[in-house]
Amino acid sequence: MPDKFVFPGGAIDAIDMAPQGEWQLETRTAQNLLQASSPETARALPFTAIRELREEAGLVLGRPAGAGDDPSQLAEWGRVFVQGFMPDLAALRLIFRAVTPPGRVRRFDARFFYADAARIDPEWSDAGDGELRSLQWFAIDAARRLDLPFITGVVLSELEAVLRSSGDTRRVPYFQHEADGSHFRLL
Numbered sequence: 001m002p003d004k005f006v007f008p009g010g011a012i013d014a015i016d017m018a019p020q021g022e023w024q025l026e027t028r029t030a031q032n033l034l035q036a037s038s039p040e041t042a043r044a045l046p047f048t049a050i051r052e053l054r055e056e057a058g059l060v061l062g063r064p065a066g067a068g069d070d071p072s073q074l075a076e077w078g079r080v081f082v083q084g085f086m087p088d089l090a091a092l093r094l095i096f097r098a099v100t101p102p103g104r105v106r107r108f109d110a111r112f113f114y115a116d117a118a119r120i121d122p123e124w125s126d127a128g129d130g131e132l133r134s135l136q137w138f139a140i141d142a143a144r145r146l147d148l149p150f151i152t153g154v155v156l157s158e159l160e161a162v163l164r165s166s167g168d169t170r171r172v173p174y175f176q177h178e179a180d181g182s183h184f185r186l187l
Contacts, residue, residue: 005146007155008056009049009110015080016044016051021073024090032094032172032187033111046089049113051080057135060121062088091119094172095162096155097187101177112155114162151175 017040025033025046033042050061062085065071069086071078081087096112117137138146140156148156154175162170171186 003147004149004152005143006149006152007112008053010052010056012041012044012048013051015076016047018075018077019047019073019087020075021070023087026090026093029092029094029113035187036097036174045111046092046113047077047087049092049111050087050089051077054081060085061091061115061119062086062121064121085121088115088119091115093162096158096172097174097176098151098154099176101182102179110151112158114159 023043023046029046030042033045037045053059053061060082062082065084065086071086074081074086092113092115094111095114097110098112099109100107140160143156144153158173173184174187175182175184177183
């Protein structure tokens with residue numbers, strides 16, 4: 001989306017399916033991902049989110065690998081992450097899912113996650129891969145004044161609601177468009 005302010009993100013890559021072992025994912029997020037996704041897709045989406053954040057924005061949502069960690073579980077995925085770090089999947093919370101209307105040149109089936117910025121490693125960042133320009137942090141009210149796609153504004157509203165609530169009991173909105181119209185439901 002040229003010249004729009006958007007969240008970092010992208011498609012699941014084959015390597016996002018590779019990490020082995022048990023990964024700690026917040027319970028409600030895991031349940032919500034499984035409601036409208038295959039188990040394989042639900043497992044890959046958090047890895048995709050963390051990889052895309054790293055690639056596009058240069059930010060590491062991870063923690064230094066500890067004595068009990070087995071980096072070999074990351075398999076090929078570990079090559080796209082930062083050596084010596086493990087992904088922090090437990091930091092992710094699914095807050096919204098949206099599917100683009102049919103007939104568009106490019107369609108997206110997007111899951112939107114948030115994480116506390118304090119969970120991003122402050123010692124490690126770079127400029128990302130250059131796909132996104134003008135990388136910046138914004139307060140939500142300031143972000144609303146930017147040139148945003150419609151869905152980004154909707155997700156910002158949901159993020160505000162999540163931050164005002166307990167978050168753990170809030171259901172995840174799922175907005176999709178079909179030939180017969182737009183549909184909104186809760187996961």
